[in-house]
Amino acid sequence: MTYYDYGLRFKYLRKQRNISLKTAAQVINTSRQGLGNWENGKGNLGFEEVIQLLKYLEINPTEFIDSSLKFYDLTSDIKFAYIDNDTEYLKAYATNTLIRAHNHLTDKDLFLKGIIACNFYYELTQKDISSKQDKDRLRSFFSNIDSGDRNWTMKDVYVFGNTQHMMSSSEIYSLSYSLIFDGLKHEYESKEWKVAIISSLLNANFILINTDLKKAESLYKLFDRNKDKFSDLYANEKIRLxxxxxxxxxxxxxxxxxxxxxxxxxxxxxxxNLFDLEEGLRFTLGQIDNHLGLYDYHS
Structure with missing residues (x-):
């Protein structure tokens, strides 16, 4: 399989589960370079090897292909820039895409591409380049969910998890509250969907720690009371919680x-050997230190 969207989609899911490139490569007895090339669209991987990797990550192959095709278009132009910390490209892409989206108000996906790029740019720079109009439009995207008129879809979860820096703490909390009661109650067939939901909620909680500690604590307690809805298969997510x-x-x-x-x-x-998970959590701790002004802890 050579389609680069599959490789990059797999890379995203692998990192989401805090599985190192070395560990994944060992599953199919290949080199880190070989697997890394496939993830970045620069090499081939046999069909059976892809199936073996998906089985290791407990992902349904059919849903992996469907989700790759369905959601990848929203981030296909910026994934490499985000991974490579190319903030200049992200800023230019976000600005140009949102200008086009303002002239095509019915093209929701075009807007989502732009606002997700703003979110990625913020994660890397802590600078918000979105406008009030952009935030209002993002709020409108979730308005029917927030009001209870419709249930969450996987596209909604994906967008929520990739736009939280563009929301106020109240919006993050309200949508997280809704997702806990609507998303976690469903018995999804694949682990991928539930991981996406849990990861979005965990990320929301991490953001709230630095923006609204009271809401962060409230969301944590609510999340913790519902953790029985995901088994020990979600060990990494329980550790993050x-x-x-x-x-x-x-x-x-x-x-x-x-x-x-x-x-x-x-x-x-x-x-x-959870080194990737440790690295991610240390980065979060550093962000908290910066927020608290405790620079002396950085050593």
Whole structure:
């Protein structure tokens, strides 16, 4: 299989599950370079090898192909720029795409491409280049869900998870609240969909820690009460949820003892070779330190 959208889609899902390139390559007895080339559209991978990788990630092959074709178009132009930290390209793409979207108000996907690019740009620079009009239009996209007139779709979950920096803390909390009760109650056939829902909720909680600690704590408690709806197959997600509790406690009282508890948890991840997960959580801790003005902890 050589279609580069499949490889990049797989790369996105692999990173979402905090599975290293080395681990994934070992599953099919290939080199990291070989698998990496396929993920980036520069090499081939046999059909049986792709199926084996999807089985390891517990992803339904049919749904993987469908979701790759359905959602990839929203980020296909900017995925590489985001991965490569190409902020100049992201800014230009977001600006130009939103200008076009303003002239084509019925083209929702064109707008979503632009606002997702703004979100990616913000993640890398902490700079918001979207306008009030853009935010109003994004709010309109979710308005029927927020009012309870329609249920969540997987496209909604995908867009929500990739536009949260473009929302107010109240909007993030309201949509997360809705997603917990609407999304988690469904028994999706593939692990991919439930991981997408849980990851979107976890990301929302991480963002709220730095923007509205009270809402972050409220969302965490609500999420924690519903964690029985996902089994031990979602171990990485449960670990991230446990760290949210520690991050909230630390943000409320950033003393050395609370800091040490988080460091001990981070060190414990190394025992299970969860290096990618550890790296991501350390990055989040650094963001919290920056928000709190605790630059002395960066060493």
């Amino acid at each position: 446990a760290f949210i509790r520690g991050f909230i406690t630390y943000s409320k009282d950033p003393n050395k003892q609370n800091r040490r508890k988080i460091e001990e948890l981070l060190e414990s991840l190394k025992l299970f």
